[in-house]
Amino acid sequence: MATSQDYRLGDYTFPRGWFMIATADEINTHKPLAVRYFGRDFALYRGQESGRPVLLDAYCPHMKTHLAARNDTSYVIIDGGGTNVEGDSIRCPYHAWRFGPDGQCNDIPYHDGPIPKTACVKSWPVVESLGAIWVWHDPENGEPEWEHPSLPEWDDAGWVNWKFDDLGVLEQHPQEVIDNICDYGHLGPIHGSTVQRYENEFNGHLATQRQAGPHRTLVNADGGSPILHTDTTYHGPGVLISYLTGYYDSVLMINHTPIEDGSIKVWHALLVKSPSGSSPVTTQDEIAARQFQHASLLAFMQDFEVWTNKAPCLNGMFIPSDGPFMKARIWYKQFYNPRERAHEFRDQCDGIYVPRGAVAYSESESA
Ligand code: FES
Ligand SMILES: [Fe+2]
Known part of the structure; x- marks a missing residue:
């Protein structure tokens, strides 16, 4: 590893x-x-x-x-x-x-x-x-640099709370998972997404991906797919929170924590807004939410299956139509270096990036 x-x-x-x-x-x-x-x-x-x-x-x-x-x-x-x-x-x-x-x-x-x-x-x-x-x-034993993860939806009776899916140990360095935040080119082949608009933004300790398009894994009971919007952010190096709108409004969380240098433990979970619109949520809502979490897990497992068997990408062969992998890797370095040097990495990557040939997410839907 x-x-x-x-x-x-x-x-x-x-x-x-x-x-x-x-x-x-x-x-x-x-x-x-x-x-x-x-x-x-x-x-x-x-x-x-x-x-x-x-x-x-x-x-x-x-x-x-x-x-x-x-x-x-x-x-x-x-x-x-x-x-x-x-x-x-x-x-x-x-x-x-x-x-x-x-x-x-x-x-x-x-x-x-x-x-x-x-x-x-x-x-x-x-x-x-x-x-x-x-x-x-914190290798420097400092105070937390940002707030611990929390979500107002968790305390809202109109949302179905998650139960974590424990994915166990992945024998890969977390860098391989972090790369996913800017992996524009895998969204079609792996997830069956027809990406219509896409962008990444790096801002301090946050790394964000916004995209919209139909999807072949997260579909409704008839097999149809509404336009899925995802607004996904790494809050530091180990916590990913994604707002999904489309079939149901939901909040996805993926967490990964290093075990050894080159292996991680991984969890997945999904908070779902009451599918029936009732608050507090009903038993039917809970069943629908659990099914939707399972569909979301299947989408995540599409990545996980590749990570389980791939070799480490130490020197990728990236092309301009890929997402901004090198920017994401610079962003990630801020957490492996003294806090006082974090700005050196942020200065090199803060900003919005759109892969060659893609339409920026922030352009209007009719664009
Ligand atoms: S009290 Fe003796 S080893 Fe802990
Ligand atoms: Fe993915």
Whole structure:
């Protein structure tokens, strides 16, 4: 598998940004969850007092026991009723040191002196939103540069909320997935779209694609296809949100998070506006929305199937009628380099691009 260095992305192996690390359901249990992203292991759990998610580095500073790996035999777990989560803290199964949500050790049962300050694990900034748990990953340990993902439609009773499709692990560098945001030429062959208008726009940490045209995968029950408009934006390197209008109004989300340098975990989901127009939504609306999410998943799987088997595109043979791949790759580099250098990359790609021979999205429909 190709690495960030192979793609010459910059100083860091893993990018800066918000990333999905679990569905909210996965931590609706009293047990901690062992997860691995960015080439490191974590313990993820829901604090039993606050209800808030907590993400800690996995290995106890005492003797490096994994705080969340499966353990059924330690008396810490047995006496804890099957878990080592205690309130908002977590207790190590080996010698029972306990760590708070800030990562600081707050109890060593067999020690009555002061607890060393260095008895701590790193605690990561996490939030819960849209049915998912998100981490702000930053090689410079800075504050979040933009807001975590949220959508007003999620709290609107007239929309059917999504359940995430977990696509598992893709053994490709995320660069291969990011390329899709500007891949004008694949829309016909892969998705069966007859693209009528198309453009990309890069603006700071956002990369957008707008397009309109009939579509052969997202069709209605009669097999007909209305004009599908998609307005799709990467909010940083790991979160894609797309507004779809056509058959049903909906909001698509695709998230991908690095596991190792060259592999990612991928999720797909679709929020659908009440197909019947009623608010709150009806059971029939929910059924129609689930079917539409499935059709959207099939469209995404058309990309996924190619990614599963392709070789890394380290030096593509791009032509002027392709989308602006080189601009998108420059845009992506801002997240792999120090924040103070982000403008160098943004200055080289901010703007609107239309592939040769295409009609710009912003031109009127009659154009
Ligand atoms: S290894 Fe965690 S308390 Fe000893
Ligand atoms: Fe695609």
